[in-house]
Amino acid sequence: MAASARIKPTIYLGAFVHSVALKELELQEKGAIGVDDNGVIAFVERDVQSIEDVREKHAAFKEADVVEVKDGFFFPGFIDTHTHAPQHPNTGLFGQTTLLSWLQTYTFPMESSLSSLPLARTVYTNFVSRTLSHGTTTCAYYATIHVPATNLLADICHSLGQRALIGRVCMTSSLSPPTYRDASESSALADSLASIQYIRTLDPSAILLHPIVTPRFAPSCTASTLSSLASLASSTHSHIQTHISENVSEVELVRELFPECTSYTHVYDTAGLLTPRTILAHAVHISPAERHIIRERGAKISHCPASNTALTSGCCAVREMLDEGMTVGLGTDVSGGFSPSILEECRQAIWVSRFRAMGGGDRVKISTEEALYLATRGGAAVCGFEEQVGGFEVGMLWDAQMVVLDVVDEERVGERGGFEGKGGVDVFGWETLGERVQKWVYSGDDRNTVAVWVRGRCVHRTGRFKG
Amino acid sequence: MAASARIKPTIYLGAFVHSVALKELELQEKGAIGVDDNGVIAFVERDVQSIEDVREKHAAFKEADVVEVKDGFFFPGFIDTHTHAPQHPNTGLFGQTTLLSWLQTYTFPMESSLSSLPLARTVYTNFVSRTLSHGTTTCAYYATIHVPATNLLADICHSLGQRALIGRVCMTSSLSPPTYRDASESSALADSLASIQYIRTLDPSAILLHPIVTPRFAPSCTASTLSSLASLASSTHSHIQTHISENVSEVELVRELFPECTSYTHVYDTAGLLTPRTILAHAVHISPAERHIIRERGAKISHCPASNTALTSGCCAVREMLDEGMTVGLGTDVSGGFSPSILEECRQAIWVSRFRAMGGGDRVKISTEEALYLATRGGAAVCGFEEQVGGFEVGMLWDAQMVVLDVVDEERVGERGGFEGKGGVDVFGWETLGERVQKWVYSGDDRNTVAVWVRGRCVHRTGRFKG
Known part of the structure; x- marks a missing residue:
């Protein structure tokens, strides 16, 4: 139908x-x-x-x-504001790694293998079915750098009937692995545009599907690519998603890669990536000043507590973000996260807040009611769908x-x-x-x-x- | 059969x-x-x-x-070294409470209602079946203060075929609620003995069942009762289980109630409750000196991470305990814990260690392999069954x-x-x-x-x- x-x-x-x-x-x-x-x-x-x-x-x-x-x-229905469909086969495999070693050991090899369309079909069909079975009716997906597999993910969401934002991942920096990297900035932009056009053709009234421009994260893209992607999003009226300040070593790396910027947030702001249609995943290690900029720009936060705990990334200051009026939703972040379930993510958000409370007082605790809000209304607002769902x-x-x-x-x-x-x-x-x-x-x-x-x-x- | x-x-x-x-x-x-x-x-x-x-x-x-x-x-099979069968109907109900308010609001009223044998039969049959379905082959249970319901729990474990330690809970202190308290120390001792004798008669060769002397925790018992229970355990060759240092306010309360003792551990040591057959649940807020005493006495630790997180009790120093050669297992601590599953408890032990690692370095992380050890061999050793199971x-x-x-x-x-x-x-x-x-x-x-x-x-x- x-x-x-x-x-x-x-x-x-x-x-x-x-x-x-x-x-x-x-x-x-x-x-x-x-x-x-x-x-x-x-x-x-x-x-x-x-x-x-x-x-x-x-x-x-x-x-x-x-x-x-x-x-x-x-x-x-639950709203998953951040997850990686191609990483699903790695769910539960992270061992003692943290973000940067985890990417090299588990993630890039798996994503790279999704150049195979038969494999992509199996993985994506399985994963979209899984998220639906957990009550996720809207999902913001990262695919891989491959246009055909990204478009296949869109086909599968369309066919299985899930509301989805679907992003071809962009990685132009020489820090990305040679075997899994966009050939050039111009090919990256052309590929991202091709995927946007495919999704718009598949679902011209955006009944279910929305393209989303997806620079993987600052270390994966040059400053020039980040700016070009911001322009692409603007010219195609697309959403934007990326990662920010997930892990201390990553923040340090960004500082080295972008010495002209005063913070991780400043890198994205300089590129023009902070917009009201931008979803920033994690935001674990951002300062109050960075939160202020993000809020001013109207960008949104995807809180991914299961992933942040599993990869020992840190505890996101969700209470402060909510108090300051930021828009926050939940993300499963498979396979940094170990579950496709937003219900599990509600629990994990509550646990993270309790761990913060052990050191910092009860005020930071997230209640059951608040977690369910983040899982529905909050997530809808993160995607800009708050008038339609949640x-x-x-x-x-x-x-x-x-x-x-x-x-x-x-x-x-x-x-x-x-x-x-x-x-x-x-x-x-x-x-x-x-x-x-x-x-x-x-x-x-x-x-x-x-x-x-x-x-x-x-x-x-x-x-x-x-x- | x-x-x-x-x-x-x-x-x-x-x-x-x-x-x-x-x-x-x-x-x-x-x-x-x-x-x-x-x-x-x-x-x-x-x-x-x-x-x-x-x-x-x-x-x-x-x-x-x-x-x-x-x-x-x-x-x-998994070994659950600490759980409360009568609290099972409250699983998932704790809201924003912490230990002492949670006991008054949720726990004591529920346990008190288990004076009804038909209710106890439903609750215990359901819970023992649940724990078996999660692969728990040995379980250390707290029942309630009621002898008939405690004996019924033994009957049910025997009939369903689970290896179990079963303890009638002892609460003689006037801090316990008037509606849910042993009438006197002598009646408490007589009731605990009656339950021990019932279990020994039911399973004379201890094929499956073992009685366990169960002072609820220091605030629930007078110093005299604690000593008498230690004697009872000794004279009947029974195991002992109790709670220790779960929550900061509880530790403070124990300090007030037992001003003659230098620490929570000292209270139990003075009473003679620290033995090689003693299971101490939680031990979240104990000092290195207390750990030393517990280790010297050969007492064992039940780590209950789900409960400690849900009730915002704190993070147990499991790495240090293991490094020092203490014997540690896992406990679901239903219904402070929200799951009857030791597999979930493995995950929770890993999360707790990761939160500790965020502040204190990777060394404290518990690996998957270590969590599975605690769930099996560790738990077996906590119960003194390491030669038989695990x-x-x-x-x-x-x-x-x-x-x-x-x-x-x-x-x-x-x-x-x-x-x-x-x-x-x-x-x-x-x-x-x-x-x-x-x-x-x-x-x-x-x-x-x-x-x-x-x-x-x-x-x-x-x-x-x-x-």
Whole structure:
């Protein structure tokens, strides 16, 4: 089915949960959300007494399908603001490396091998399916330097129905490995443009797909390339994504490579890469002054806590960023990160903030509610999609997941294999909806996400989904 | 089947992995491990060419069953050295609390409710089944203050076939809540003794079950009770478990409650609770001098990183403990910890060590190999079972799990729901056995543990197990 094809109007009935502010979840036990034939939310009803009442009130939904959630709730689809699809086969392989040694040992060889389209097809299809199965409805992907494989990733997202930003990675610097590097700045720009044009042709109304200009990071590109890419993004009205200040040695390297700049942020600012459509991943080791510049430019932050922990990169100052009004979302950063799940990333963001709190006081702690905000509304704002996705509001798109939690069955308890097909959450029956959400965040996994929709189209479902 | 009943001799064929030293895993691609009718490992063969060769060499196994692992490996069962079965329904509920407020808000009310035997049956059956499904073959449990419910936990472990240490929790101090407290020291001692006697009667040869004397922690018991419990443990030859120095406010409280003692460790040492059969959970905020005393007494440490992170307790100095020759294992500490999985605890131990490394250098990092050692051999030594379980050696017991990792199926990739029943690990085919282990540790879950044995008896299996 084409992404733009009409769907059957549907009423999503039952509990729903979404962020209404950074620190506040709406917990609605008896909801009914009407989604029209274009995937747009037409109404959001609360404290619903019966489906008949809803149909009565909304004439256009008299014949609508009904999808009801039991023992769970609807939740907005997750937004992954930073991940590397070609690195997925390396997930879990990092050993004791840190960023720069990890890139050389694991990452560049793997990315380089994606010049093979059959391999790219297997890896990308697997990874996009994985992210969908974890409830990720929007994903900002780094591909590789290869145009055909990058375009294939776009094809796969389009075909599997995921909202995506897709970037051909640009690496012109002689510090990039000889076997995995753009031949020249002009070829790099031509390749990035070719990929942008391909994506625009594939999805001319940008129903799902957006190209994103992707200088890998400052050490991978010359100053000239960085500026040229900023111009390319501007002239093609594209998003921009790159990495910033992930690791102390990397920051030191950038200082050596760009002695004329006063900071890592200054390198990108000089190039014109800091725009309201720019996603900066990590930002672990930036100063308050750098945060100020980024905020002034309207650029956004992708916080990737799992990766920052796994690679011992450091702890991002998310509390300060939020207090200062910066826009922050979460990124899985596979395979620096070890999971394609934004739910896992919520937990990791909370752990990072707790480690910061051990040294610096409770104020920096990120709450469950805040983590879920970053995973949805925050991520949407990072991508510039905050008017369309991330919450349940009239006029927004139905990018959502159905979460089901298992109530402990006293009859089956202790049966051998009784947990098969169930997620990690045990509900005992007395939990409030808010407590169920807490249990989901800390113990849930992809088994609890039984169905996923993007723009009203079902893009993932498990055998447990009764649609 | 009674735990002592004879089983059919079995050859476990295929890859196996286990710790042979703190920093070293043995990775054997072509193994064959023979387990006799008493669940004891009779032989461990390596580089096996055919099952016929094995049968030829070991006459007693000519007719033995064969259980073969494909796309995976056998691994020793996990040892959970510290968890609270009655707190399982609260898993994931802790919000922004820290230890002392968390105990009052969540823990004591939940534990108190386990005076109900029907509730205890549901909770304990569910939790023991959960831990088995995650590959935990030995578990050190805290129950509640209630003798009948504690004895029920023993019954359930016995019936489900898990090796367990089971402790009635002792709380005599007036700081314990009036609704959840032992009536007096003498009743507490009588109740603890009754529970010890029940467990000894249930399993007179200690095939699976061991009683463990369990003063909750210093603030819950008077000095007199602590001493009396040490005597009880001594006279009944029981293990001892308690908590130590988990949280800064708790340490402060202990200082106020026991002004005659120079440290938290000194409180327990004065009472005679530090013995070679003592398991001390947490030990986050202990000084090098306290570590020295604990080591001198031969007491053991249960490191509970998930709990310490979730409750913002702090980071345990595991590297220093290991360097000093202390015995350390892992504990899930449900529900301060948010998962019944020791595999998750391996990851959390690694994250905690990485956060320490961010401030203190790479030397303190715990490697994947070390985490797996703590989860098996380390935990076994914490419980005093290091001669019986934790590795694959002739004369040890077959406490083991079969781990299966899914090879990405190019034909099925991208199929809707194609991940159902699979774990989080994607194997692409080129990975070495060592890399598969790494992927399992960082992305695996209970779906990858397809069968579990304790003393040769299969105590858990999923539909994917082809036995």
